Amino acid sequence: MNIPDHKLIIYQMLPRLFGNTNTTNKFYGSVEENGCGKLNDITDKALAELSAMGFSHVWYTGVIEHATMTDHSAYGIKTDDPDVVKGRAGSPYAIKDYYDIAPDLAVDVNNRVNEFQDLVTRTHMAGLKVIIDFVPNHVARTYASDARPKSVRDFGEDDDTTQAFTQENDFYYIPGQHFSVPQGYNPGGDEFTSPLKDGQFDEFPAKATGNDVFWPAPSINDWFETIKLNYGVYYLDGHKTYFGHVPPLWYKMHHILAHWAEMGVDGFRCDMIEMVPVEFWAWLIPKLKVTHPDLIFIGEAYDKNQYYNYIQKGGFDYLYDKVGLYDAIRKLTSNDGWSSTWDINAVWNTHCKDIDSHMLRFMENHDEQRIASRFFAGNPWYAVPGMIVSATLADGPVMVYSGQEVGEPAAGAQGFSGDDGRSTIFDYWGMPEFQKWVNNSAFDGGGLSTEQRELRAFYSNLLNAVKDNEALRSGAFYELMIANERQPGFDTKLYIYVRYTQQQRVLVVANFNRAEKNIRVKLPDDLLQKFGLDGKVNFTDLLTKNVVETDDIYSGVEINVNSISGMLLNF
Template identity: 45%
Template sequence: MVSSKIIIYQVFTRLYGNKNTTRKEDGTLAENGCGKLNDFTPTVLKKIRAMGVSHIWYTGVIRHATQTDYSAYGIPRQHPAVVKGKAGSPYAITDYYDIDPDLAVDIPNRMAEFEALIERSHKAGLKVIIDFVPNHVARQYHSICAPEGVKDLGEEDNTQNGFDPQNNFYYCPGQRFTPYFDLYHGESEPYVEEPAKATGNDCFHNAPGMNDWYETVKLNYGLDYYAGRVGHFNPIPNTWDKMTDILLFWAAKGVDGFRCDMAEMVPAAFWHWATDKVKFRYPEVVFIGEVYNPAEYRNYLGAGFDYLYDKVGMYDVVRDVMCGRQSAHAITGAWQATDDIRQHMLYFLENHDEQRIASQFFAGDARKGIPGLVVSALLQQNPLMIYFGQEYGETGMDKEGFSGQDGRTTIFDYWSVDSIVRAASRKYTIREKYLFDIYNKVMNIAASEKAVAQGQMFDLMYVNGQYHRQYIFMRKAGAEVLLVVANFDDLPAEVNVTIPAHAFDFLGIKEKNAVATDLLSGSKLKLSLKRDGVIPISVSPLGAIVLKFKA
């Protein structure tokens, strides 16, 4: 049993510390600026830790494809035809053993700057998570920082075979890469790839389209897609060893966990092999899997993952409840679907892939996320993830460049995030300060209350069926009880909470009069605790009440 709740704060590293407000659409690094690893000072990290955060996920620190030219530093230049955006996607890795030069103040010493960041993070009481991108790499992948004796990906491939169990890539023998777009992209020479490699989103031909992950190539873990996904895992495929060594390389530097991109696109057999080897050497390292198919959840947990995204379930349902498309009762069904693995499900409301709550594509108002935050943070013992700027109501409505105006904060462009820039100089708007104070309280309740990290949960919706815009549940550990009511309605709610006899028996609560404290407001409320009794509670619009009392 975990002793404290894991709360992950995801930062998009190149954006977080950037205070340049030029924000020219499709601007260069020189025009729009870029955040650095050194922007995460002890003061900044202390502030993040003070929100109740236990882990910080530095997104996009490994060197990836970019249109910025670093060839003066011996870093291979990428052809712009196969880079999305001026800054490039952090999920198109060009060297698994290198740190992205955009993030360094002193580029030749970029790895030392990252090692210093790990040390600063640990001193601040934060564990460090980075991305591990196992399914695909940039089209022009080439490691210049691999340890001596490590062969590059594809270096020993037999490119005459579309599939070979010991190849690192899949090929289209005799065919040149001919995607839908212009291969010159303003350059004097076109991008040339022959034979064409399969594209990252399981596109096994030479002509990926606009919606394909055309800037990436698929890694081969011994699955023969040309023969219907037949696995060739004995002998161990070469890619397995190479990728496991990469995990061990970063774990040796003090990285505490890996968020594994599109984990379900890589066979579970590999994960079983790799996580076993990493955890043998580094038992405390955690693996978080981006897995979207609920039918595969238990398979990947069995293969060594500690936590999985609860996207196709809790996220989708809470989003629908926020937007008025589903009743709050649907949340009960969402947690019940994964009840046997509940401690392994990672709850979140925003990340780099999803739209911002405050965007016009989602709720249009960050305050509508408050009841969803309370439910996501306090319902179970499992981890919670917050995306930087979420705590200030960042809208994600900028038209940054390649990203376009899509309600997301760009991962492709050089940019700065308005709310984060203001927060850095303490020039919050009234609404940002209001929202931050609530996030800070809820996250710290989740981090510090024993009933949340270790306690049992009792869902009260089945005896409070008349409420469709409020979600009601209890948590208990030892003698400490929390009664939580989250109001998804934009009107005040007068809720008569029924607590059934079964809840008294299940949680071990005695009938009595108690004085409860609302952990969000500090106000006191007298409760008459009776089996099948009713407790009247007033909840503010888009608000919540978290009543703590002794059993």
């Protein structure tokens, strides 16, 4: 695998939300009522601001065409049945055509692929790289590609639908049975009407549902809008694998990713990779890197027992560290009484041992609740110590989700997902706090409060410090918890460590306490000797430029750190 010599700093955005300046926000509102951001809204100015904030990559979430309740038939696009669509806009993870761009995101729908190509060019001109989603496990129930090359066979086109499973099929079938829409599903809410909204969807024989539901009547809590793809694993026969020859689906997926890579895409965030056999990834990723050696693959993964397998065998460059650092930091940020920074120690010292460089750290993404929401911390400033640790613990990537940097709370019910502390991925919506930074497409933060400007400045200072400082970007790690656990003022809501190279050193102190802490931090003698330090040493906080001095480094450095805060002390 190819690990870059720089640290990836990723900005995730849904273009549908990012550029939308409409403030109506009607529950289950239509695209006409609530508006929709366009690819063209992501202007040179917007990208320059992201670059200035320290980002290296932009993950454009939801750009591939997916099923929607919006009628685009005037453009020759077949209308989707709303009974198998979640939300008025539809889920970006119910792909309708892997070779096409979502028409909602285009100013000129007939020119939508060119508008995406223009966005890729603008992004590269801003010094940023492009990541898009690859959704390998499932597609929309209405999947049908009209944008694929004529030489490429469509999914299911050659399937034997009388067979529940065969290695040659692209889908799994329930022979002799019709698919049933979940009872009680009211697509689009009471106000939405459509001739197709009748509680039925014609699918015979029924296909297996995306979240491994192998019967014809999935529940409303299942991924009922999707159908599972067949990589040669017979789930109903003890997950027996049929890899005697490469299944046809594998070649089709390779062609799809090569198509986007040739269009200038620099990397793929791969959805739910553990629902697809690791053998597929071990075949796909090296094959693509022969022709596109700099491609980056990020895997959404949750089984920490399989991390090594997907990195070492599967070839992934990076994996989510959700079941690990995110969970540990969330408990600390939420002031869980049982939380402890020793949980952070357990992350790098156990299930991420030796693979820290491959772990993507974050505090928000589209699946997780907003920090500022009442479901998480209720205050965006409480993220400060957690973001410091997420960004500086190791040299693997760090990610920020659009709106996080200004404290977007995702308040209220927005449509299909209800009021759950997440910015909807299913419906047309605007993000009120983020729109204050967008400021009618000026992207200058003109509507932000003073406190929001300060919050955004924190993120900018942190990310640029990581980008510019060699120790934080790629240095070695030395934890100082044991060396300081007997020091007055120490508790397990503090986390202390050093990142260092031969040229640069940074002492990181993160305070998850809801109170100010004063502690004399001691660096072990072996570390001081390694650094060649003695006597007076000055420390400069990379976040605030404040200076902390000590006359005798062997006695330690007296540090006063604010509540829910942290310091990056360069020395």
